[in-house]
Amino acid sequence: MQKQDVIDCHARISPYVHDTPVLTSRLINTKVGAEVYFKCENFQRAGAYKIRGATNAILQLSDEQRSKGVVTHSSGNFAQALSLAAQSLKVPAHIVMPSSAPQVKKIGVLEYGGTIYECKPTLGARQRMADQIAKETGAVFLHPSNNEHVILGQGTAAFELLTERPDLNYIFCPVGGGGLIAGSAIAAKHFGESCKIIGGEPFEADDAYRSLQTGKIEGNNTVNTIADGLKTTLGDKNFPIIKKHVTKIVRVTENEIVVAMRLVWERMKIIIEPSSAVTVAALIRDAEENPKEYMRKKAGIIISGGNVDLGDLPFGK
Amino acid sequence: MQKQDVIDCHARISPYVHDTPVLTSRLINTKVGAEVYFKCENFQRAGAYKIRGATNAILQLSDEQRSKGVVTHSSGNFAQALSLAAQSLKVPAHIVMPSSAPQVKKIGVLEYGGTIYECKPTLGARQRMADQIAKETGAVFLHPSNNEHVILGQGTAAFELLTERPDLNYIFCPVGGGGLIAGSAIAAKHFGESCKIIGGEPFEADDAYRSLQTGKIEGNNTVNTIADGLKTTLGDKNFPIIKKHVTKIVRVTENEIVVAMRLVWERMKIIIEPSSAVTVAALIRDAEENPKEYMRKKAGIIISGGNVDLGDLPFGK
Structure with missing residues (x-):
């Protein structure tokens, strides 16, 4: 880079x-x-800071990709950041959150217009559900840090x-x-x-x-x-x-x-x-x-x- | 004004x-x-904000008054503010504090170089002790708000x-x-x-x-x-x-x-x-x-x- x-x-x-x-x-x-x-x-x-990376990643997508939305898994700040970035850019956001995530973070995601999908609190379960949503909706998967x-x-x-x-x-x-x-x-x-x-x-x-x-x-x-x-x-x-x-x-x-x-x-x-x-x-x-x-x-x-x-x-x- | x-x-x-x-x-x-x-x-x-008034009040004093210091009674922010303002202006600060004042506020006063005098936690006791210190030391009494x-x-x-x-x-x-x-x-x-x-x-x-x-x-x-x-x-x-x-x-x-x-x-x-x-x-x-x-x-x-x-x-x- x-x-x-x-x-x-x-x-x-x-x-x-x-x-x-x-x-x-x-x-x-x-x-x-x-x-x-x-x-x-x-x-x-x-x-x-997470909204910086979330915004940059969404802005790299084509119009067609944006229309189908983005998906991530996160229990915390990236879930809220991607929801808010997506809301600002009028892109649907699918957020996989472990069932153990704090209520206050779930409320944050909902306030910013993200859609929550609950999964079991393991890294494997998160990734599987995110992959499935990507497949079903055509949304682009954005990893919170490895992208x-x-x-x-x-x-x-x-x-x-x-x-x-x-x-x-x-x-x-x-x-x-x-x-x-x-x-x-x-x-x-x-x-x-x-x-x-x-x-x-x-x-x-x-x-x-x-x-x-x-x-x-x-x-x-x-x-x-x-x-x-x-x-x-x-x-x-x-x-x-x-x-x-x-x-x-x-x-x-x-x-x-x-x-x-x-x-x-x-x-x-x-x-x-x-x-x-x-x-x-x-x-x-x-x-x-x-x-x-x-x-x-x-x-x-x-x-x-x-x-x-x-x-x-x-x-x- | x-x-x-x-x-x-x-x-x-x-x-x-x-x-x-x-x-x-x-x-x-x-x-x-x-x-x-x-x-x-x-x-x-x-x-x-209290350091604003404390500083202004000290700056109004003559050199002779400043050498004798200032005295106030306060259980809280003005005690710390007057101590710090006095320290900045190299003026002795005598602070009457009720025995019930929180330890953290007393520590603040001491950190800023004020001298603490403990009194009973009544408004009368505070004022009497402050008057006495003013008399003994020649320090000018500064009220936290009515000045x-x-x-x-x-x-x-x-x-x-x-x-x-x-x-x-x-x-x-x-x-x-x-x-x-x-x-x-x-x-x-x-x-x-x-x-x-x-x-x-x-x-x-x-x-x-x-x-x-x-x-x-x-x-x-x-x-x-x-x-x-x-x-x-x-x-x-x-x-x-x-x-x-x-x-x-x-x-x-x-x-x-x-x-x-x-x-x-x-x-x-x-x-x-x-x-x-x-x-x-x-x-x-x-x-x-x-x-x-x-x-x-x-x-x-x-x-x-x-x-x-x-x-x-x-x-x-």
């Missing part, structure tokens, strides 16, 4: 997505020992951040399915002056960390993490990009995630979801372990989203 | 406070049936909002001690094209509503509200301004406060405190009761602050 591809993608999706603000916090700068720039995709439409157009779209958040601050030394991204970090790596390669991409991942779902160690896509046996967006694994489209362009992946504990989330909520007064707190925690941990590498440096963070269940927060008394 | 006083005050405090952003939400515009502009003082230094310099300073949030949007038809403010709404009324008189000031108050602490009814300052027998910043009553410096320039006060239930707070957190992804949610709820209620008065209109809201105890939130499952 070339420099011009990123520029074209950004121009293509711009009418349908927000150019989100970049925030800073003196307290967090002091804590990290570097200038930290938060790219706030929690303020994005549908509350997460080149989706990857390119997700990278536009880093592109906007680097347009504003081309001198960033690092960009931190959460790693779930791998679409965001792969897209960000492409943007950093073309638009950063010398910008390393670092991933953040929970110890409890460290498949990407292990994949970089072994050189092949690893899975997770268990995923006991509050970072519900990071339970998925990498795909064959994004892993080669990650392997080539990502400097490292920093793993964090569940406690570090909650502490970082609380820090941002309390001090910056913005709502970030646990998956985004993973990335903040990863930056804090890496700066503590390698303080010299952060001295007089500038670090960006992609704050991936702000979709949380306010009735089920991890903050104790 | 004249037009030039507001301009001078704003210029005086600007090096020490943030010009906070103005946010909008399409969903809330649709709900209210008007364009709504949120002046986000939750992003202000120390998390609330002309404080009032003028608090009005600079509305001044900034009206500079950006002089065509606002309404500005909604929470009403606690009366400093913010009185200052906002002065700003609206001089800088609004035709801007009405409307107050928001909990039914459970509706002293200002009743004060406007009877024409004299009323108290509260009980204050069973989650809007902890709005339990105080008006003073002789701000009540005449409020009586003259405030159009009306809209009262809201505790449930309306929580619903409005949750709406803003979930949809705008920003953290606002219950006192600010009162104002959002008041706008929603008033627009529901008088839809014609909001058609094709523009309403500002002063989001007064974002200081909440994340370990004690009012959201149910």
Whole structure:
């Protein structure tokens, strides 16, 4: 994916997505020992960066394809993002959701005009139902993270951040399915002056960390993490990009995630979801372990989203 | 207080406070049936508008007065704001806090370099201790809301909002001690094209509503509200301004406060405190009761602050 591809993608999706603000916090700068720039995709439409890739993927379809619609499987943010992107572009959206998906996310999909198909909560059941819907309706299947157009779209958040601050030394991204970090790596390669991409991942779902160690896509046996967006694994489209362009992946504990989330909520007064707190925690941990590498440096963070269940927060008394 | 006083005050405090952003939400515009502009003082230094008035009041003191310091009594945001303003201006800050004040607020005061004096949790005890400290140290007593310099300073949030949007038809403010709404009324008189000031108050602490009814300052027998910043009553410096320039006060239930707070957190992804949610709820209620008065209109809201105890939130499952 070339420099011009990123520029074209950004121009293509711009009418349908927000150019989100970049925030800073003196307290967090002091804590990290570097200038930290938060790219706030929690303020994005549908509350997460995912609408960027969803919009780009739909805009690549022919008129005939669009008339038949799109189909995906997702328990979370991509389900809502694809529904809203499809609604904006007047395309039918078929969303396969596991029966275990939170009610609030189902309501979000319905509000944005998506049609929900419930399936059993296994990856196999999801894919089978999505394939069947694609076959019956002629809708195009769009994978939430393992799709080149989706990857390119997700990278536009880093592109906007680097347009504003081309001198960033690092960009931190959460790693779930791998679409965001792969897209960000492409943007950093073309638009950063010398910008390393670092991933953040929970110890409890460290498949990407292990994949970089072994050189092949690893899975997770268990995923006991509050970072519900990071339970998925990498795909064959994004892993080669990650392997080539990502400097490292920093793993964090569940406690570090909650502490970082609380820090941002309390001090910056913005709502970030646990998956985004993973990335903040990863930056804090890496700066503590390698303080010299952060001295007089500038670090960006992609704050991936702000979709949380306010009735089920991890903050104790 | 004249037009030039507001301009001078704003210029005086600007090096020490943030010009906070103005946010909008399409969903809330649709709900209210008007364009709504949120002046986000939750992003202000120390998390609330209070530093504006505190800074202005300190800057009015002579060098000799400043060397002896300032004293106030407050259980909440003004305690932190005065401490931080005093720290920025290298002035000692003596803060009388009731023994019942939350630990997190005491920590805030200490972090900002204030000295805490604990007293019994009654208004009389607070004032007596503050008077005694003023006598012993020579520090100047600054009331959190019933002080002309404080009032003028608090009005600079509305001044900034009206500079950006002089065509606002309404500005909604929470009403606690009366400093913010009185200052906002002065700003609206001089800088609004035709801007009405409307107050928001909990039914459970509706002293200002009743004060406007009877024409004299009323108290509260009980204050069973989650809007902890709005339990105080008006003073002789701000009540005449409020009586003259405030159009009306809209009262809201505790449930309306929580619903409005949750709406803003979930949809705008920003953290606002219950006192600010009162104002959002008041706008929603008033627009529901008088839809014609909001058609094709523009309403500002002063989001007064974002200081909440994340370990004690009012959201149910």
